[in-house]
Amino acid sequence: MTTAIELAAAVRAGTRSAREVVEESLAAIAAGDAGVHAFLNVLGDQARQTADAVDAAVGRGHDPGPLAGVPVALKDNLCTRGIETSCASRILAGWRPPYDATVVERLRRAGAVVVGKTNMDEFAMGSSTENSAFGPTRNPHDLTRVPGGSSGGSAAAVAAGFVPLSLGSDTGGSIRQPAALCGVVGMKPTYGRVSRYGLVAFASSLDQIGPFATGVRDAAVLFDVLAGHDPRDSTSLPDACPPVAGDVELGVDDVRVGLCPDLVDGCTPDVRARVHQAADALSAAGAKVDEVRVPEFAYGLSAYYLIAPAEASSNLARYDGVRYGLRVEGEDAAAMNTATRTAGFGAEVKRRIMLGTYALSAGYYDAYYAQAQRVRTMVMRAFDRAYETVDVLLGATAPSTAFALGEKADDPMAMYMNDVCTIPSNLSGHPAVSVPFGTGADGLPVGVQVLAPALQEALLFRVARVVEAHAPTEAGS
Amino acid sequence: MTPPEVAGPPGSAAVPGRLGRDDVVHVATLARLALSDEEVELFTAQLGSILDHAADVAALDLAHLAPSSHPIALRNALRPDVPAPSLSRDEVLAVAPDVEDDRFRVPRIVGEAP
Numbered sequence A: 001m002t003t004a005i006e007l008a009a010a011v012r013a014g015t016r017s018a019r020e021v022v023e024e025s026l027a028a029i030a031a032g033d034a035g036v037h038a039f040l041n042v043l044g045d046q047a048r049q050t051a052d053a054v055d056a057a058v059g060r061g062h063d064p065g066p067l068a069g070v071p072v073a074l075k076d077n078l079c080t081r082g083i084e085t086s087c088a089s090r091i092l093a094g095w096r097p098p099y100d101a102t103v104v105e106r107l108r109r110a111g112a113v114v115v116g117k118t119n120m121d122e123f124a125m126g127s128s129t130e131n132s133a134f135g136p137t138r139n140p141h142d143l144t145r146v147p148g149g150s151s152g153g154s155a156a157a158v159a160a161g162f163v164p165l166s167l168g169s170d171t172g173g174s175i176r177q178p179a180a181l182c183g184v185v186g187m188k189p190t191y192g193r194v195s196r197y198g199l200v201a202f203a204s205s206l207d208q209i210g211p212f213a214t215g216v217r218d219a220a221v222l223f224d225v226l227a228g229h230d231p232r233d234s235t236s237l238p239d240a241c242p243p244v245a246g247d248v249e250l251g252v253d254d255v256r257v258g259l260c261p262d263l264v265d266g267c268t269p270d271v272r273a274r275v276h277q278a279a280d281a282l283s284a285a286g287a288k289v290d291e292v293r294v295p296e297f298a299y300g301l302s303a304y305y306l307i308a309p310a311e312a313s314s315n316l317a318r319y320d321g322v323r324y325g326l327r328v329e330g331e332d333a334a335a336m337n338t339a340t341r342t343a344g345f346g347a348e349v350k351r352r353i354m355l356g357t358y359a360l361s362a363g364y365y366d367a368y369y370a371q372a373q374r375v376r377t378m379v380m381r382a383f384d385r386a387y388e389t390v391d392v393l394l395g396a397t398a399p400s401t402a403f404a405l406g407e408k409a410d411d412p413m414a415m416y417m418n419d420v421c422t423i424p425s426n427l428s429g430h431p432a433v434s435v436p437f438g439t440g441a442d443g444l445p446v447g448v449q450v451l452a453p454a455l456q457e458a459l460l461f462r463v464a465r466v467v468e469a470h471a472p473t474e475a476g477s
Numbered sequence B: 001m002t003p004p005e006v007a008g009p010p011g012s013a014a015v016p017g018r019l020g021r022d023d024v025v026h027v028a029t030l031a032r033l034a035l036s037d038e039e040v041e042l043f044t045a046q047l048g049s050i051l052d053h054a055a056d057v058a059a060l061d062l063a064h065l066a067p068s069s070h071p072i073a074l075r076n077a078l079r080p081d082v083p084a085p086s087l088s089r090d091e092v093l094a095v096a097p098d099v100e101d102d103r104f105r106v107p108r109i110v111g112e113a114p
Helices: A004-013 A018-036 A044-059 A102-109 A152-159 A176-182 A216-226 A269-284 A295-318 A333-344 A347-360 A365-386 A412-419 A423-428 A457-469 B021-030 B037-058 B089-094
Strands: A039-042 A071-075 A113-118 A165-169 A185-188 A209-213 A256-259 A288-291 A392-396 A432-439 A445-451
Touching (some): A004 A018, A004 A044, A018 A039, A039 A152, A044 A113, A152 A165, A176 A432, A176 A445, A269 A445, A347 B037, A365 A423
Parallel strands (some): A071 A165, A256 A288
Antiparallel strands (some): A165 A209, A185 A432, A392 A445, A432 A445
């Protein structure tokens, strides 16, 4: 597939029309998405109009921007003005937001063309995209396997070649884990780097929007478009945000890489072997690779599954049948609220709301929620200690390759274990990226994860690019 | 609900007793969710299993650490108090389940006066 960088260059130069590029994307979706179900909503008419506007701008001698004419898919928890945004939940089915998310505005200003909204675990709660109220997404590499989640539709849309770029959100690994399982690049920026305005909230201290792409260079270009201060998000960082795409090819000479056994040892043997192979490749490319233990990461999973549900139980209190979304009538307001929420939320969302309500309730707050917040401090300090001796950390993204649909659907704890390697970066707010690196014993993609300190996205992409350049191209190599 | 009963190691938070059926019913009421008997059984088992896993965290001695609610040091985000355009009222009301006279309409909130 042509890269986003190549497509945008051709459209800006007038050698390809945005309309033609978008028609190819829409045709690929029409031909292939019945089996994959990456999309909840394909926006053919709007996409053609946007593409024609990009072509008109080029015709007038204007530059439409760095993503001119590039088809992009959006996870369905990103608000699009006048266009259904459901979060794959019955409670928001049919909701048309009265505003665009900041990232949607930024994409438009960069000349990108939104071609559709992608499937996800309901309200981003899940690791397989099986929790969608509108049916699961399937892994394009093997339709009997899950694509990962919660941004499974956005990962699958890129992996299937429907679009070169997409956006997801990552609260506990929801960009990086599906990227690993689908064999694409998926990156979580530093918390506060990308505005959350218009991202439907799940766990506000952990949520961050980020890019999916077929390669590291494309992901860096998309990150540059998304990043920057936004006064409409009070957690948006005011710091200057210099572009990173120009640094991607700078290499890893003298970069200190910490191979972290705590992000590797719990994985299947084939995944472990790939991470060690990536470490060897970085070493051969000039990096200084050492083992760095961070045993505190072992407590991240438990802390996350108290903090995220606690925040979710508060954020999802807004779905009360009053201002938007579903209403199921009841004889008084409380009965209406209960009937609406009972009919509108799926099982995993109910599970997490109850878990969070419990963790925050009188008598349990200190033992669970406050204690989990102390673990968060512990994990943040552990990262600080690790980064005294290395510049980046290296580990696996997910414990295994893609598992079968239904395999973990009845065991929440087994499903949560998928996030064990990705959660530490959400607790600390640090950036991290999953890079495809060969295949596992079953021939399915393996992702290697690079983690960096806050605001070190330029270094993160540099290291990721070297990993990508040395990725084995054939199964078993 | 039953309060925490079991003391953890010195400096750790007290480890609560195991979540029971009554806890699930109570929490569902607080969260405005109606559960069938079968759902109460299922969620009691599933939430219990998740909280069992969390016992490793509850048992840690972390009294020396302050809780972090956020990954970055948050400053109060202030802006000048200048009026600016906000969402159109018509557009906002257009997506509401029920509306009357430019307002969200809801069922009665308090009981009839005797």
